[in-house]
Amino acid sequence: MDNSQRILDQPLPIPTSQPKKKRTPILSFFSKVSWKLRFQNQEPLKNAFFTLAERARDPNAKKRHLAMRGLGAMACEAPDQVRKYKKMMLDLLVYGLYDPVSLEVIYESVKALTIILGKIQGKCLGSFFIDITLQTRTLLDDDNDGVRYSAFVLFGQLAAFAGKKWKNFFTNQVKQTQDSLLTHLQDRNPHVAKACKTTFQACSPYLRLKKDRTFQGEEDQRNSKLCWQLSHYHPELLQFFYANKIL
Template sequence: MKAHMVEESKLLKPLLEALVARSHDPASAVRQMAVRGMGNVAIGVPAKLRRNRAAVVEVLLRDLEDVASAEVAAESLLALAKVLGQLKARAMGSAFEEIARSTQAFLGAEEEVLRCSAFALYGALASSASGRRSVFSREVEQAFPSLVLHLRDPTPAVSNVRAPGAPCRAAESPTVP
């Protein structure tokens, strides 16, 4: 669906409602695709995202805690990176700090897809932190060992994630049963 169709035909609200509803689905593949859809909405219609950011960020943060599926959590990390790319730190408000803290938990994850996605989000956090440097600098101090170890990650897809928009090959082709 093209972005202008969503904007012109007032489909964004029903689309977001459907994605939020599907984010509660028992099937992890459905939850994963719902989260991916929310990230794509952030890129497709960023102006409309500003009005719905609280709901989108709430769902994405909740899905970070999906212990049943690493792919859903990884997709949520990548979707949050897309949202941050559109809204920046100031527009995120207190959610920026919560996202930064939540991301740290995944920097040392065993699953490659989680580490790769977490470093991609951390890069997005760093690039959008201009208005919240003091908050983010505290987060960087706490994550410093993980950041240094990231440079020596045995998985090339993870160790090569260095900047926002850098490909996260481990998370771009998640397995969907």
């Protein structure tokens, strides 16, 4: 996960139209927040969190973007705050995940969610699981390499945290995402392709066909087993079979 974290920490490679003069006060504020996260006690951390929460819904897209980045930093530096304000943080990040105008806000929200889900191991996500899954699916085919990469990482995490409660829902989502998973095994960006391969393996149990003694013959069962084995050991071969309608 070290390589994944390094890539996730890289800035989103998309241009910004906001002039530097307008960005400086905002960046200065969030630099102060970052400093507090590292060196101050719990009370300033609490204040910093509520400040970030306010900025996360600000009409200014740049402030929302930096607020999401700040929440991600807080998740890394102050895991106790994540546990204490988990539901509020998830609500803010899901809100950012659906940002209507800023891809940067969405990107930082995905990265922060990846961190937070890792910290809480997917526990007590509740209905947030549905919201996160539905929006993450739409980002797997995004034109931006950074967004696609972080979306695949997050989707792979969701596969591990679906549990019994969301198993049927997530199985349906994975089946609808199968084409994207197979396509991006050969993604133009090698980091995205690697993340897709890992996610494909994590999702492979949800792609298994159910054994129905009445309607499923022995040949279908063999194909199901073969697909599962290929998804683990030779996903590129499975993609070839799928593309050529061999399986």
